[in-house]
Amino acid sequence: MSRPASLLRNALIAALLAATLGACGRSDDRAVEVTVIGDPAAPFVTGPRLPLAAQLVRAASAEGLVGFDEQGRVIPAIADRWIVTDDGLSYIFRLRDGKWPGGGAITGETGRAALVRAIGALRGTALGSDLAVIREVRAMAGRVIEIRLHQQAPDLLQLLAQPELGLTMRGNGAGPMRLERDKRTAILTPIPPEDLGLPQPEDWEARRRKLNLVGLSAKDAIRRFNAGEADVVLGGRFADFPRLDAAGVPRGAIRLDPVTGLFGLAVARAEGFLGAPENREALAMAIDRDALATALNVGGWTATTRVVAPGSADDNGTVAERWPGQTLAERRAVAAARVAAWQAENGKPAALRIALPAGPGGDVLLRQLAADFGAIGLTVRRVSEAGDAELRLVDTVARYARVGWFLNQLSCGNARGPCSASADRLAETAVAEPDPVKRADLYAQAEAQLTIANSFIPFGVPVRWSLVSGTVTGFAPNRWNIHPLMPLAMRPK
Numbered sequence: 001m002s003r004p005a006s007l008l009r010n011a012l013i014a015a016l017l018a019a020t021l022g023a024c025g026r027s028d029d030r031a032v033e034v035t036v037i038g039d040p041a042a043p044f045v046t047g048p049r050l051p052l053a054a055q056l057v058r059a060a061s062a063e064g065l066v067g068f069d070e071q072g073r074v075i076p077a078i079a080d081r082w083i084v085t086d087d088g089l090s091y092i093f094r095l096r097d098g099k100w101p102g103g104g105a106i107t108g109e110t111g112r113a114a115l116v117r118a119i120g121a122l123r124g125t126a127l128g129s130d131l132a133v134i135r136e137v138r139a140m141a142g143r144v145i146e147i148r149l150h151q152q153a154p155d156l157l158q159l160l161a162q163p164e165l166g167l168t169m170r171g172n173g174a175g176p177m178r179l180e181r182d183k184r185t186a187i188l189t190p191i192p193p194e195d196l197g198l199p200q201p202e203d204w205e206a207r208r209r210k211l212n213l214v215g216l217s218a219k220d221a222i223r224r225f226n227a228g229e230a231d232v233v234l235g236g237r238f239a240d241f242p243r244l245d246a247a248g249v250p251r252g253a254i255r256l257d258p259v260t261g262l263f264g265l266a267v268a269r270a271e272g273f274l275g276a277p278e279n280r281e282a283l284a285m286a287i288d289r290d291a292l293a294t295a296l297n298v299g300g301w302t303a304t305t306r307v308v309a310p311g312s313a314d315d316n317g318t319v320a321e322r323w324p325g326q327t328l329a330e331r332r333a334v335a336a337a338r339v340a341a342w343q344a345e346n347g348k349p350a351a352l353r354i355a356l357p358a359g360p361g362g363d364v365l366l367r368q369l370a371a372d373f374g375a376i377g378l379t380v381r382r383v384s385e386a387g388d389a390e391l392r393l394v395d396t397v398a399r400y401a402r403v404g405w406f407l408n409q410l411s412c413g414n415a416r417g418p419c420s421a422s423a424d425r426l427a428e429t430a431v432a433e434p435d436p437v438k439r440a441d442l443y444a445q446a447e448a449q450l451t452i453a454n455s456f457i458p459f460g461v462p463v464r465w466s467l468v469s470g471t472v473t474g475f476a477p478n479r480w481n482i483h484p485l486m487p488l489a490m491r492p493k
Helices: 003-023 052-061 108-120 126-133 156-160 218-226 242-247 277-286 289-296 328-346 360-374 403-409 421-432 436-453 485-489
Strands: 032-037 066-068 074-076 079-084 090-095 134-139 144-149 177-182 185-190 211-216 232-237 254-256 261-267 352-355 380-383 391-397 456-460 464-468
Touching: 032 052, 032 218, 032 485, 052 177, 052 185, 052 211, 052 232, 052 485, 074 079, 090 108, 108 134, 108 144, 126 134, 126 156, 126 403, 177 485, 185 485, 211 218, 211 485, 218 232, 218 242, 218 464, 242 360, 277 328, 277 360, 277 456, 289 360, 289 456, 352 360, 360 380, 403 421, 403 436, 421 436
Parallel strands: 032 211, 032 232, 352 380, 352 391
Antiparallel strands: 066 074, 079 090, 090 144, 134 144, 177 185, 185 211, 232 464, 254 464, 261 391, 261 456
């Protein structure tokens, strides 16, 4: 058999196996079983910083003014419509005609109070920094609220759709699903639209299903999926990607999200060899990103040396990939000279402690970094994600694809190590700049300052994967890694 024919045959077999696996042991009247990779207690975590399982539960049980559909697009939620003024500085929302759980009408006043509480709870977080563009939230007549801005914010709706902006009244959200807890299982039941003040489709009762969500380790989540005990697995990252082949998961069941974001090493301590920015640059110069792409074995993975993903909105293209025209060998020669110079003056640097996640992908990354840094005369030692380290892995998906998101993530207010105050000042000035050309130039200057600081060593884009059986619709890969539970709970039409 020729190679193309063989590949086609294997692809057909994988698709058949995925469909068979998805259907095995499942009846259409059972609840949809969702497993999220992470701590078993994660679904019920509260506070401003939510793990993925808690984000999913929060978005399902306490929607915000707007939400996301399965393709990551902003859709109406508590607000059934909105307008934006011509100057882009005011968003006016009309709230739906409904009630909060436990009684009490959804009004402009109650909606405003809930939104102000949600925004206030995010102070000191990266998302809170993104929301600093909001100048005022006003209640207007009836069921209308207005959000006034300091300057235009094209991604405001994207921000308002984040799970942390889910609105509650006396601790309870307004759906679209009702949450119950059975030990460590979150049981979510779709609320009839008529109870939410919405028209109810004729086929509603026939289509709605309960959904059970649990948090498990990647190993247990994959085993559960292979056994037909889970319909969907969410929250896959690079650290556990090699487990899929080892466990024999059909390729047809694996879904990769084309995400953007930050994936690299943050400098946690500017001490010893890492005290000087040029020495931190030596680490970035030593990394063989092409070899890392091969080692990770993730199709379509994109490497970059920039702290801002190329092509982000507000990127004017003046900041390029680093060290143009230099080969890896040439970069490593420069980096090794810096290590040797520091060693001559201070003695041999101690092994760099790198905090990495457990899992075979983390093992792969450690081996690669050990080889890369070893090539310039440095040694490394792995510690747990909670351990004491000089370098920590950052693996975060962007909530919106603008330069500002990347700069906010690495700002002095959010970084846990060295940062660039000058980059922060330029970014703050950019936010207030109404002229888009001048704003993009300020952002480019900010990125340049952050690059000089070398407080973050980028690898490329994050890796996000899910497992989806053939019994489930309402799932679509998207650039935000957004997979709301409500569409997953609905039977196909």
